[in-house]
Amino acid sequence: MDELGNRLGEQLEVRSAMEKVQQRRGMSAGDRIAVRYAPIVSLSDGTLYGYEAIPFDAEANASWDSSLFYAESEAEGNLYDNDRRFRELAIRGVPAGPRAVKLFLPVPARIVYDPRLYPGSTLGRIEAAGLRPDHVVLLLSDESDGHPGTLHAAIRHYRTQGFRIAFSGLKTGRTALERMVDLKPDYVRIGTEWFPRTLRDPAGESLLQAISALARKEKIVLLADGLEREEQIRPLMTYGVGYGEGLWLGVPSETPRSVDPSVTDRIRQEMRRRFRGAAGALLELTEPAVTFPSSTPVTEIARFFEIHREAPGFVILKDGKPVGMLMKEKLHQTLARQFGLPLYGNRPVSKIMDAQPLIVDESTPVEQLSQTAMAREPDKLYDAVIVTRKGEVSGIVSIRALLEWVTTMRMSNAQWANPLTGLPGNEPIRRELSRRLDEGRPFSVLYADLDYFKWYNDQYGFHRGDDVIRYTSESLQAAVRKYSPDDSFVGHIGGDDFIVIFDYGNPVRIGEEMLAEFERGISSFLDRTHGPVRDRSGTPVEGASLSLSLAVLSCQVTEGWTPERLAEYSALLKKAAKTRLGSALEWETLEEFHAFAERKGLTVR
Known part of the structure; x- marks a missing residue:
């Protein structure tokens, strides 16, 4: 009954959107498309993690709810064309570079049934913009066509091309949680219904704690949407929600903007408060780092790995600052693919490195680092962490050393x-x-x-x-x-x-x-x-x-x-x-x- 009610509600929403289309005068949805970028911020250190591309109605001069945008486009018979146009505009507006951030791009799951869709069309636009597939997260937000296999089909179609997948608007019901566990997206975006309503809301805290524990178990990264007040960040940080989005973190803008320094400072201040006096000095776990310029050819990196087999990974620098990390396992995976060596062998390492590695200052408490490291995407959980001193690389910390320290501390605490x-x-x-x-x-x-x-x-x-x-x-x-x-x-x-x-x-x-x-x-x-x-x-x-x-x-x-x-x-x-x-x-x-x-x-x- 719960699932049937949800589907009926979705159908009513589509019907309502179609009625609005009938009433609207002026340009079609395709002619009105523009893009706004909402910043997505790390709740571990306040840095910019990415942007969500939001449809913008140029005629009404207002943001467009993505489900309504796609419903109007479908009612006009232009879902495929409008989706293509929106993707092009969104991808074109994101700044490229060695530290390229992620783009969360809304996509209607039912688009996979359009016969005009073919694999590689979005990839071509991404490469032309100087981005990589792992820089783009496809935000699947609907299955309003009534076919339960729609999301399955969309996930298969896009994952084979190297994209990460996110679900939007997770409901607080059993059916939604079962779907999340079954489909295992890389990210799930939760709304304010999962947040504690007040500073003293035990039931709300238990609900947030439960979804956080389930996400960790299933290796899913949580993204909190609707952060409008500073005090909302505390419970999210407490239970390990990795990233946030909302008006307090930054309003959507026509061009991608950086995070306001006051927001970054406030998040870091809260993190320091949480781990104030925490035991463990990061310097005790830091190992020397081998570094390479971002322009180094991939083949040179591969040869070095063969000679220094004990090295887990290398830090990539640009202008003396760390901009990436390349783990040995990731390099081998890339070169082992079909045409991997011919495609990447002579290209600079910046084309295959992780452009968003975890970088922390050496003053960071080990307990804080362990929480931050475990909140990363599943394929990065075992990547080394770059440690800096005044912005310069001072070494790396392996996840093995970090886990051994955490285990020892827990045993020590259990003793007392x-x-x-x-x-x-x-x-x-x-x-x-x-x-x-x-x-x-x-x-x-x-x-x-x-x-x-x-x-x-x-x-x-x-x-x-x-x-x-x-x-x-x-x-x-x-x-x-x-x-x-x-x-x-x-x-x-x-x-x-x-x-x-x-x-x-x-x-x-x-x-x-x-x-x-x-x-x-x-x-x-x-x-x-x-x-x-x-x-x-x-x-x-x-x-x-x-x-x-x-x-x-x-x-x-x-x-x-x-x-x-x-x-x-x-x-x-x-x-x-x-x-x-x-x-x-x-x-x-x-x-x-x-x-x-x-x-x-x-x-x-």
């Missing part, structure tokens, strides 16, 4: 993780506190301790006690996701003690929300016949029950403080909170340590 909650343990906690203190920026730290947990363990048994520990962990994490999702850290010190570290804001309110989150469900772990609650000495405590005591430290000034001093003073605050019945919170705003200690009468060690 609490086996009951899975949260980071004492060593990661110490590193995180030290990082925050070293940065010198304001932050807040919250220490949480369960009250009467020993009594609960004795009364109900350690199995149910473990359940309470897990519930406390989940409550703290849920509150962090809801009220302080950015750059937060939740750790398990041990036993019934937890720690939460987050950016400075309104820490008292966040602490109160954590108590509320805890109180919402803790009563479900208690029976009515449990008898009196007793303290550690066995003395009954009237009116007491399982509760949570919080000590919140607002570190406005970090000078003089250490992780140990923070822990010592938080113990005093927790002790004060525990003197009150029920869940309670004590907080303090910290200043420079020695002045604070003198004012509080603390012993300075």
Whole structure:
């Protein structure tokens, strides 16, 4: 029923488009065709990745929805001619060069059934414009003719010519996901219906996380469309969506434009914030790079590969700057094709190199690089990464070295993780506190301790006690996701003690929300016949029950403080909170340590 409804809806859209054609006066669709270019930007480093060619109605002076454009053309009986004209205009307007970006070109899938279509017609136009097939991504966006095999036929037709394929407008339904998995396009463009609607939208985040995980599993690159506000980039970057398009990133223009520097800076700033303090120096993984000018003949590169069999790939330079990468495997694939050597042997390496390699500065955290590298197209996943220092090549990083580092780090983190909650343990906690203190920026730290947990363990048994520990962990994490999702850290010190570290804001309110989150469900772990609650000495405590005591430290000034001093003073605050019945919170705003200690009468060690 879902698929039938979708088809009926598509047919109604086509009928509506045809009715508009009947009402329209003036030029035909073919006479009105123009092109606008919408920038597609990398959400890893803010650089320009490509452009989407958008049909533009010259008569109405407005952008043309591609499905409407093709529907009008088909209603006029000019689908083939108008599609040809649009492709020619779009390809002709894209700048060529050694760092040519990708062109996402809308194509009606049903055009493959036109008898006038023959393989190689688009290839010829691309080569005449100085581009290569891998520079062009065909954006298939319809199957409105009702034939379920239309997309299959279009994909077969264009993939045999070396084009990459993208799907547009993935719907949030089972049928659309099954089609994506079945057809396996190289790219899938998702709209705002996949985005979280607000900064605190757990359901929206889960939906985005699910499609991102499915895309990774199927080796499909996601492209987010409809980015109109800066805050939309955060969840997309968190879940590894590689590229974006929308008015915030750049408005469609008559000629292709570069990305606004303020947009690039903002994306890089957000990426640095996400990986601030991440472990691992890229220099430790960097190997020396062999470089060649972009004008070097392919045969010379091939001879060098034969002599230096251990080299995985070479960096290609132009004017001393890296503009491409050629991996040994890709070279062999190219030359092994029919007529490969005669076609490319004497041509410059710039004709077959990857003109969009992954290039990072040596200051990039390894964790950030691993996420960026894994968001690449499937055929680039194992390509080496070019590392630069002040724009000059300083070396390359192999994916093998990168994966080994990630594996080692995960094993190290697992060693310190609490086996009951899975949260980071004492060593990661110490590193995180030290990082925050070293940065010198304001932050807040919250220490949480369960009250009467020993009594609960004795009364109900350690199995149910473990359940309470897990519930406390989940409550703290849920509150962090809801009220302080950015750059937060939740750790398990041990036993019934937890720690939460987050950016400075309104820490008292966040602490109160954590108590509320805890109180919402803790009563479900208690029976009515449990008898009196007793303290550690066995003395009954009237009116007491399982509760949570919080000590919140607002570190406005970090000078003089250490992780140990923070822990010592938080113990005093927790002790004060525990003197009150029920869940309670004590907080303090910290200043420079020695002045604070003198004012509080603390012993300075």
